[in-house]
Amino acid sequence: MNARATPSLLISRLVIENFRTFRGPTEIDLSSGGAADAMPVLHGANGAGKSNALAAIDLFFRAASFWLSSVLGPDGMGSQDGALKLQWGFSNSYFGLSMSHRSWPPGVRDPQRIAVHFDDARLGALRVTLTPSGNDVLLRLERRRSAPANFWEAPRTGKNAGGVVLKDGTGDVLQIDEISPLQNALEAPLGPGSKPFFLLDARRRDFRAIGEQKLLPATTAERLLALATSLDPEETERWRAFVELIHRFKTLSDREISVLRAPVAGGEVTDLRFEVRGKQILRLSELSSGEQQVVALVAAVLTSRASLVAIEEPEMSLHPENQELVRDILREQVQRGIVDQIFLESHVQVFDGPEVLRFSRSPEGETLVTRQPSRSDRELQARARESGAEEQWVTPDGYTRLPSDMRHKLGLQSGGYLWFLRSRPEGRWEAWTEAELDEQLGFGDTPPKGA
Known part of the structure; x- marks a missing residue:
């Protein structure tokens, strides 16, 4: 890949307040040993808040991108303190941003805040704040160029110098000439056509990303067709990488992979073909559920053009051996720089790194997050393996290998x-x-x- 000019969006810390099951503020540490996690793994029971954490990251980028694109627009849309005034029920289809009371915890109308601390010092820490105000919601974007231990500590003082003031003095002044570079960094982090965040629901093979609202199979095929037919060497390499990665799975290793448009009633459809030459041709929809899952996961990373990718339950429909292979493939894509960071919401230990984020719910329904080693008592593990024992993870449903x-x-x-x-x-x-x-x-x- 070509060297990028924009900062990495690798996240080292996340703080969420008054969003769905999060009250607090609730801190989520995404770093270990001074380095941000390349592939954070979220564990916890159903309803513990894992999906809400990913939804908070999604909301942060949607709201921040909308603010950046609107604050310097022809109508100004904002007040002197840099707030955008949006009515309840407001919706923007391109950014996928909507204002609803349902995103607040029950009975809470205090400001909703999502602070993201980036690993790259050029971005520092950014915070989106949504403040209910009568029939409106005030949307603000704040910035800290150096990320303090506490985002809400007493702010530094300084002059406005004609810039856009961010939120009642708690963030640094964002100068007008800083808005465009920041907008480029968040909206197109990997170059033209790229996105900051891509959320894949592996259970439904459905995704959400800014500017797109289509189901995965058709969109995946369209993106792969663009890669396969592109004259751009980098895009062509992505297609070749897709084919090579799919061939690492045993049941697909002998199949030639192609993508084409086929006529159907009322138009055309773009689909993938998996061919054993002279014997059999299968469409994507005719593969097994596990094989479709493999294609969806690999294609999501290679075609999303997103800096950050989140995948909910990547283990769905996959045999444990294929779960391990998917895990290795995902990590390789971070190492290669295809993406900056991959978030996994999982119920199995196969995807774990040295530490995982464990989500739970308090008796009051509030999400609690702790960072713990992915496996306990490592000394016992080492001694057990020296004696020939093999550790096997049993899922909450009771399955093992x-x-x-x-x-x-x-x-x-x-x-x-x-x-x-x-x-x-x-x-x-x-x-x-x-x-x-x-x-x-x-x-x-x-x-x-x-x-």
Whole structure:
């Protein structure tokens, strides 16, 4: 990739206040050892607030981009203190920004704030503030060029010098000549046509990004067609990278991949083809759910042209081996500079880095976030592995994956059931194959033990 002129949007810290289940302010630390996480992982029970954290980042970029594009517009749209006055129910389809009481916690009408601390010192810290005011909402964008430990600490003093004042004195003055560069940095961080943030709901294979509101399959195909037919060397390399990454998955490794327009009733449709030459051609919709998931995840990263990518439940429909492969592929894209940072909301440990963000809900319904090691008691892990033990993660739904040699010894090479019983008198859990349980209970051809 060509060297970029804009700052990285890598986020090291996020502070959310009065947004959905967040009250507070609630701090979310996205750095370890002085470096921002390349691939933060969000864990927690359903309804704990993981999706709300991603939605807060999404709202930050939509609101900040809208403010930057509006504050110097022909109508001014703002007051002298840099606030944009928007009515409740206001909606802008391009930025996907709408004003609704529903984004506040129940019964709360205090200012809603989302502060993003960027790893790149050229951006520092930015904060979006939405303040209810009668029939209106006041939208402000504040800036701190150096990110303090507490974004709300006493501000530095300084002269306005004709700039746009950001929020009642708590942020640095944003000079008029700074607005355009900041707008470019947030709205097109990777160059023309790029976006700051891309949110992929892997459960529905649906996404939201500024300026686009289409379903994923059709949009993915259109983007891939543009890559495959482009005369731009960088775009062509992205297409080749897409094909190479898809071929790393066993069931798709022998298929030639192409994208084309096909006639349908009333027009044309753009679709992907997966061909075993001379034998079979499948469309994207005819692949298995797991294969469609692989294509959606890889295409989301390579075609989104977004600096930050968030994926909700990337593990959906994927075998554990493919989850591991997807994890490695995603990390590679950050290392290559295709994206600055990837956020994952997951219920499995496969995607974990050294630490994860654990979300929970207080009895009052407030989201709490703690940063913890992804696995506890590392010394125990090391000793267990030295003794030949293998750690396996069990999901909240009870699914796991047995080591291959254990499956072989239990005669479960092709899968099968295991029954878990309490032994007596120790009370420990024991695993039994179906055949062993039949023998124990006398349902098989062999008399029960002890008979």
